[in-house]
Amino acid sequence: MSAQFGRRLYKGAATAAVAALAVAALSGSQAPGVTADDQGRRTTSDTTPSPDALADDSATGNSPYYTDLPPLDSPKPSPSAGGTGGTGTDSESGIPATVLDAYKQAAASLQESKPGCNLPWELLAAIGHVESGHARGGRVNADGTTTSPILGPQLNGNGFASISDTDNGAYDGDSSYDRAVGPMQFIPSTWEWAGRDGNGDGEKDPNNVYDAALAAGGYLCRFGWDLSDPSDLKSAILSYNNSTDYLNTVLAWLEHYRKGVDEIPDGTGTIPDDRSDDGSGANVQPSPPASQSPSTPPSTPPSTPPSTPPSTPPPSTPPSTTPPTPTDTVHHLEDADTALLKAMAGDAFGERISTRAETSAGKAVAKVRIRFTIVGDTDAVFTGGEKYATALTNSSGTAVAPALQAGEETGDFIVRTTVVGRSIPGLDYTATVTERAADTLARTGEEALTCVPGGEFADQVEVKATYKGAVADKVAATATLIKSAEDPTANDKGPYFKDAEGKPVRTLTGLKTDADGLLKLPKLYADDTTGTFLLRINTAGGATLTVELTVAAAESTTPDTTESPSPSASPSA
Known part of the structure; x- marks a missing residue:
């Protein structure tokens, strides 16, 4: 139809x-x-x-x-x-x-x-x-x-499709038709x-x-x-x-x-009037709003006039009221011992937000739906990738939000909790996203890094970053050829990197470890200065590694041709 x-x-x-x-x-x-x-x-x-x-x-x-x-x-x-x-x-x-x-x-x-x-x-x-x-x-x-x-x-074919009962009335209470x-x-x-x-x-x-x-x-x-x-x-x-x-x-x-x-608010929406069948055949109509009574057609006036009211009016009967729902009884929201919300960029927050719904007397309210909404300039989300989530309060009145997942944007943002269906002040939680960090750096190879004056180092420096034993990916790093262990300023001689124009540079910034926590530096070159030099690599979070570089002239491989003096002849007898 x-x-x-x-x-x-x-x-x-x-x-x-x-x-x-x-x-x-x-x-x-x-x-x-x-x-x-x-x-x-x-x-x-x-x-x-x-x-x-x-x-x-x-x-x-x-x-x-x-x-x-x-x-x-x-x-x-x-x-x-x-x-x-x-x-x-x-x-x-x-x-x-x-x-x-x-x-x-x-x-x-x-x-x-x-x-x-x-x-x-x-x-x-x-x-x-x-x-x-x-x-x-x-x-x-x-x-x-x-x-x-x-x-x-009823889908009995009378103006509608005909569908005989398929559920024995389990869902629709009708064992004849669906x-x-x-x-x-x-x-x-x-x-x-x-x-x-x-x-x-x-x-x-x-x-x-x-x-x-x-x-x-x-x-x-x-x-x-x-x-x-x-x-x-x-x-x-x-x-x-x-x-x-x-x-x-x-x-x-x-x-x-x-x-x-x-x-x-729940229960305040308008029920539409116009139906596609003009109401025909709909022998089960939607129930009236909870706050109303079904309309009753006026009855035929009684044939005898009503009796004279008593001189003393009867005590008034209070109008019937619908019992308040749990949501109606919520007066405010309280934090339910949520710990510090802090995570590194790209990581899941270790703590989850817990909020308790209470009456004006401080009594917990169960079966209330709490909405959690991420507010602010952040790419953090809840599990599932959404900026909002809902949870029902338990018997102690507490609702626990899904886990938060930090994005790449660092800084603070707000998670706001509100009661679904009520206009009462929400409760704000501050969450912080810090930059990705490493606490340990180590070389992936053990070979000595040596070079002759004016040449290039045969091996590139590669390091691996970890944080609390786990791979530290996408961690910012810098690499500097320093003057000495006590003086971390950039050296003005010795080994160097090259920029896009081929010019010597001795500090690299904007470096990042890859998905496996690895960082491979560009090729190193040497000027004419010989000696031992230091390369220092630092990451966000404080990890530091100092690598030793040696520039020395190549050892001579020419054989020694000097003849030893021949032994003196022994005197004749």
């Missing part, structure tokens, strides 16, 4: 313009159906298969979806951690904090496991909006599980092989936004698709729900989110 754009309730010409621009920019033309070529790759064709033909091979079984389009004005993110979370946010186009975190975490995971897919998190956000309005406006708990299941209509399940609307037969554990709890739950987002990313990255290629992007989206209108709607939201996203 394909959506009928003519039945949509657009929000003015501006919204239609957004859709037209996005589709023109990203799709380029009306997308055809999805088929497979002779290499097994899914490609586009001129004929759109029927819903039943692709239902078992799509994520959603071509279930209904939300057809509203993005507003004309893009969100304007504030300069807060992670680039989201502005004030005065738009609940219609904003993304709830936990759901946004799930999209980004899934994309980061796929970037590590399938880098050639080039999956943008904004694509997951676009599909998440179209499929469930971002888990019904972010109605999820701290683990990312929806507060109640999200189920599509239904799309969860914030990314997977049908049970697809979830069975595509399901993932995105939040590390050991379960694959289609109603958990972390699990569902990671599964959606894996689904979109199958068949070797490269989503930076417009053709592959269209094929992947159509495989999720085989409808040209679905493709265009997803592309419109993808373009919208690429321009900027507001992070909004």
